[in-house]
Amino acid sequence: xxxxxxxxxKIKTILRIQGKKAVNLISAKLKKSKxxxxxxxxxxxxxxxxxxxxxxxxxxxxxxxxxxxxxxSEKL
Amino acid sequence: MDISSFKQALAKVISLHREKKFAEAYELIEQLxxxxxxxxxxxxxxxxxxxxxxxELSQPPTLEMAFDSLKQAHSLEPxxxxxxxxxxxxxxxxxxxxxxxxxxxxxxxxxxxTGLKDALVGQIKCYMDMDDKxxxxxxxxxARVLFPDDDDVEDLFYELED
Numbered sequence: 001x002x003x004x005x006x007x008x009x010k011i012k013t014i015l016r017i018q019g020k021k022a023v024n025l026i027s028a029k030l031k032k033s034k035x036x037x038x039x040x041x042x043x044x045x046x047x048x049x050x051x052x053x054x055x056x057x058x059x060x061x062x063x064x065x066x067x068x069x070x071x072x073s074e075k076l
Numbered sequence: 077m078d079i080s081s082f083k084q085a086l087a088k089v090i091s092l093h094r095e096k097k098f099a100e101a102y103e104l105i106e107q108l109x110x111x112x113x114x115x116x117x118x119x120x121x122x123x124x125x126x127x128x129x130x131x132e133l134s135q136p137p138t139l140e141m142a143f144d145s146l147k148q149a150h151s152l153e154p155x156x157x158x159x160x161x162x163x164x165x166x167x168x169x170x171x172x173x174x175x176x177x178x179x180x181x182x183x184x185x186x187x188x189x190t191g192l193k194d195a196l197v198g199q200i201k202c203y204m205d206m207d208d209k210x211x212x213x214x215x216x217x218x219a220r221v222l223f224p225d226d227d228d229v230e231d232l233f234y235e236l237e238d
Contacts, residue, residue, distance in 0.1 A: 027098075028130040032139050033170045061172050068169035072124050076093040076101070 013070060018046040025066045035061035077111050089121065098128040102137075119149035120158050127170070139170065157191070160184035193223050200232050212236055 017025055023041035030036065037058045040048070045066055051059035077085070085108055092101035102125040109118050126142035143166055150159035160180045168177030196219040203212035213236060219229045 027128050029127055029136070029139060029142075030170065033172075035170065035172045064169040064172070068165060069128070071165070072128050073093075073096065076090055076121055076124055 017066070017070065019044050022048060022062050022066060026062075026069050030065050030069055033065060035065050037062060082108070082111070093125070098125055099130075099132045101125050102129060102133070114152055116149040116153040116156055116159060119145045119152070120162055123149070123162060123166075127166075142166070143171075155187050155190070157184045157187050160187060189223075193219065193226060193229070196222070197228050197232065200236075204232075204236065209236065 021042050021044055025045060026036065026041075031038075040058060040062050043051070043059070043062070045063070048059045048063045048066070052063045085104060089101045089104050089108070092098075092104065102122070105118060105122045105125060109115070109122060112118060123142040123145040126137045126139070126145070129136060146159055146163045146166060149156070150163055153159065160183045164177045164180035164184060166177075167173040167180060171177075196215055199215045200212050200219065203209070203215065212232075216229070216232055216236060219226075220233065223229050
């Protein structure tokens with residue numbers, strides 16, 4: 001895959017998930033992680049990024065879990 | 077299971093993963109692991125699939141089982157890059173142990189660099205054997221930039237200079 005195509009794919013993924021709630025982006029199994037906070041599960045990915053950038057440690061952990069779930073679902 | 081059936085089953089696992097049928101892919105990986113319990117590749121795939129599972133299995137594996145599979149894969153093939161990368165991500169994202177994750181990523185880098193150096197040295201030797209000094213020097217230049225203090229690379233440099 002060319003660099004431009006890879007970048008396009010990445011942007012598409014971000015656009016696809018940015019408005020989705022965390023609960024819909026993390027598998028049931030990853031929800032068992034200590035990094036999952038159920039009171040943040042209704043928060044969108046985009047909002048979690050904002051919160052994480054402002055220094056919220058729980059949002060930072062949730063963001064990492066979402067990105068891990070995306071990474072794992074892209075390639076086995 | 078013969079090699080052809082094994083390859084077919086492995087291709088099926090990848091196809092199921094692509095279709096997001098993670099539970100089916102996981103069950104097939106478990107069957108393959110019965111045939112090859114010490115396959116580092118299968119253990120890594122099992123760990124990745126476990127993390128993607130929803131609650132659709134009657135006896136679901138735990139996240140700890142995913143972590144153990146990765147550790148087992150790493151102990152079976154410590155020089156392999158993929159178990160290190162996956163352990164790195166598991167520590168970083170699932171366990172939130174970033175310092176531990178970093179250690180595994182650094183180990184993955186070391187393993188990758190060793191592999192890359194061996195691949196470059198092998199190419200240089202082949203070009204030398206084929207009397208293609210120009211190509212040999214081209215690859216050697218790259219090797220010297222990436223591995224400036226490496227004895228094997230320096231030996232080849234002097235050999236090509238002669």
